[in-house]
Amino acid sequence: MKNNMRIHKAISVQTSKEEFYNKAEELGTRAAKIFKEGKGKTQLNSLLNLVNSSLRVTDTINYIKRQIGHRNRGFEEDNFGNDLIDFLYNDLKIIKNSIASELKHLELNDYEVQQIHLLLCRQFISSMVIHYNYQQREGFDAISTKF
């Protein structure tokens, strides 16, 4: 099996763990509470597009930092943005290291290890945004019945 396939397999094992899912659910629910009535939909979709298209974890982190700086955009509320940065950078780094040591026999290079972190971020943000959209569902139903 090629290295890429093994990396993807190891990532899917890690991301299907309950703790990973619960954390995505927790932050998605927090986002839904902060961004009421679809207020943050554009921002979170931009975040999702960014993480899927960028080649660096820090691009995503810098985007969140700038959103926190805007103050009125919700990321600064309830320490949401900082917690998200902390999870993406520190917690996912621990998972990345555990995957890297698990795949030690493949002698992964630095670039492949960096890709593991990026793929974990993509998976997490995608789950979080899905939870956010799901939580927003009732709000949207209420809005759509009004018109």
Add this chain to the structure above:
Amino acid sequence: MQFQPNSDQEESFKFLKPDEAKRLNLLADTDLYEMAMKFCNEDEFHLTKSKMNKLKGLIHTLTGVQVCDGRERIGSIIKYLRHQTHKSTIREEEKAFYEKLIRITNSDEGLRQFFHIPEFSNCMHQDTDGRTEKKRKKDKQDFYMYYFSREFLNHVIAEKMKGIPYAK
């Protein structure tokens, strides 16, 4: 996983071999980020929102330069920073902040000490415009320095912006 540079970086990256581009990308994502965070933790000074935006704007307009423009571009970042330090109304902390940034982004010291700049002799392009290999090598090194400076400043600005409230 194929390396695909962002569209705004294509101009710069097409001059580099895929492995070189990957290495730059990796350094910007790991070592440079750590270095920028260390810098921000040691220096709690915040520029005003407008000055930070000015610096951010300067860096954004420099994105996507060609390899041979590297020297020129790093020069314009440093020129801007130096110009700021010479203003009569500048506060001491602000001056110290700019001077620290100059020290790090200046090619003679700072970043050059943190990173091993590899030999580029084996990755020279075909000599089509009559330039000597030595000049070409220097161009590429300048581009590396420019790239490191730009990415370092990008990380510093994002971190500092986090703490600056925007006007509503």
